Amino acid sequence: GAVVSQHPSWVICKSGTSVKIECRSLDFQATTMFWYRQFPKQSLMLMATSNEGSKATYEQGVEKDKFLINHASLTLSTLTVTSAHPEDSSFYICSASSPASGYNEQFFGPGTRLTVL
């Protein structure tokens, strides 16, 4: 159990376009989903935390108008990178937590590699 999927696995886009990444919890209801970004040889950087049905909470330095997060259901959250630029190229990973997890474990999706040309 506790499987999280992400789509797409990788995407290449032109500078100035927008890219949507989906994160789904397949076999549990995720009350909270997290979006991370990871640059090469660096650790995970939390971008935002989203709770189902409410606005996401963004970390300091993350532009909420650039990284749009929607958590419309207990099994789906989306991250849209608007007007992407080459510096947005990174590995984006979502995770989800469930109240059923006794210690608030986060279950990670496989990640989405974004390359902006």
Add this chain to the structure above:
Amino acid sequence: GQNIDQPTEMTATEGAIVQINCTYQTSGFNGLFWYQQHAGEAPTFLSYNVLDGLEEKGRFSSFLSRSKGYSYLLLKELQMKDSASYLCAVMDSNYQLIWGAGTKLIIKP
């Protein structure tokens, strides 16, 4: 501020034992996690400690001392597939994960 420290890189030999240390300073403590991350992949859960002591799970063990703000991950009978980054993360009083930068473990034959 909140801080997680772990070595940047370690090298060990196949079949041997390696210990990866993690020290932390966080606002509150709701448990410490160890994750394994292979290059280009998402992290996978290894262990969770919230009470002091050693938790053993197969070839991997994790230890916690809350009074010292210290944990270690012990890997026994190392295999080549254990080459990966190992991430230490602490859940603070707001139930937010604070991540270490990760330790890259290189296994040599």
